[in-house]
Amino acid sequence: MKIFSGESNRPLAQKIAKELKTSLSDIEIHVFPDEEKRIRILANVAGQDCIVIQSTSMNSDKNYMELFFITDALKRSGANSITAVIPYLGYQRQDHVFRPGEAVSLEVIIETLEAVGINRIIAFDLHSARIAGSFHIETIELSALSLFARRIVENGWNDGNTVLVSPDMGGRRRIKAVSEMLDDMPYVLIEKNRDLSTGKVTAQAIQGKVLPRAIIIDDMISSGKTIATAVKLLKKNGAKEVFVFATHPVFSRDSKYILQQSGAKKIFVTDTINIPQNKRFRKLEILSVAQKTAEELKKVIGY
Numbered sequence: 001m002k003i004f005s006g007e008s009n010r011p012l013a014q015k016i017a018k019e020l021k022t023s024l025s026d027i028e029i030h031v032f033p034d035e036e037k038r039i040r041i042l043a044n045v046a047g048q049d050c051i052v053i054q055s056t057s058m059n060s061d062k063n064y065m066e067l068f069f070i071t072d073a074l075k076r077s078g079a080n081s082i083t084a085v086i087p088y089l090g091y092q093r094q095d096h097v098f099r100p101g102e103a104v105s106l107e108v109i110i111e112t113l114e115a116v117g118i119n120r121i122i123a124f125d126l127h128s129a130r131i132a133g134s135f136h137i138e139t140i141e142l143s144a145l146s147l148f149a150r151r152i153v154e155n156g157w158n159d160g161n162t163v164l165v166s167p168d169m170g171g172r173r174r175i176k177a178v179s180e181m182l183d184d185m186p187y188v189l190i191e192k193n194r195d196l197s198t199g200k201v202t203a204q205a206i207q208g209k210v211l212p213r214a215i216i217i218d219d220m221i222s223s224g225k226t227i228a229t230a231v232k233l234l235k236k237n238g239a240k241e242v243f244v245f246a247t248h249p250v251f252s253r254d255s256k257y258i259l260q261q262s263g264a265k266k267i268f269v270t271d272t273i274n275i276p277q278n279k280r281f282r283k284l285e286i287l288s289v290a291q292k293t294a295e296e297l298k299k300v301i302g303y
């Protein structure tokens with residue numbers, strides 16, 4: 001078995017390799033002045049089961065292209081199989097037509113991932129239940145939710161004063177799963193609306209009873225507007241302190257300031273996406289998905 005990393009999330013790739021008691025194999029990624037890339041595999045991969053770790057977060061297009069080229073180079077070098085660990089699957093929110101005339105970007109991405117010769121995909125917390133089933137190759141969805149439940153217990157927040165919160169109705173499946181992991185901890189659902197033209201987020205109502213400690217669970221934070229709006233509404237409805245757990249720190253644009261200034265006490269995310277120093281902020285804590293990923297790789301590759 002050989003493990004390679006693209007450039008999007010080397011820190012996670014290194015941690016996964018360490019968990020597997022190995023190191024990353026050599027690859028040369030040359031960037032031309034016009035930003036095109038030349039990929040060259042330097043390790044001997046003939047007959048080997050290969051793993052490529054690449055998060056397809058910002059800049060998604062660039063990171064996807066790199067993954068496609070690494071896959072092609074591995075195939076041409078005689079790899080036996082290619083497992084792509086895509087901790088954050090970019091374009092997953094565009095999984096159907098929201099308004100007439102739109103592209104279904106995720107479908108194009110899936111077709112390309114399959115066409116370049118990837119045999120298996122491993123990804124974390126997909127945006128909707130139907131995404132894994134849209135692939136024709138083996139697709140394994142791992143989840144950070146158990147890491148969140150464990151941290152909630154470690155922090156003693158399972159003391160009867162806590163309510164779990166889904167910041168939108170689409171998160172019902174997720175919030176129910178966490179509630180079950182925590183002996184049916186109560187949960188509430190927020191009725192959120194996002195204007196698709198302006199991006200403006202509004203939250204009208206909460207279904208259920210808010211308790212003094214509220215813990216928001218979400219799959220990703222991008223602009224931070226969903227979290228900021230949810231925290232405000234929860235506080236208005238009686239929450240004294242609000243914590244946030246989200247798997248993917250997409251952290252676009254001004255999210256750092258929006259999140260730091262939100263009334264949330266602490267924001268937990270994972271390392272499915274590498275967060276550069278300039279996007280980090282005081283309230284942020286990062287949990288690692290490396291061990292979970294390595295355990296799954298041991299199972300599927302038989303390492």
Ligand code: R5P
Binds near residue numbers: 167170226227
């Ligand atoms: C929405 O359906 C997702 O689960 C997230 O709540 C959303 O993508 C977060 O986006 P933002 O941080 O831009 O509000």
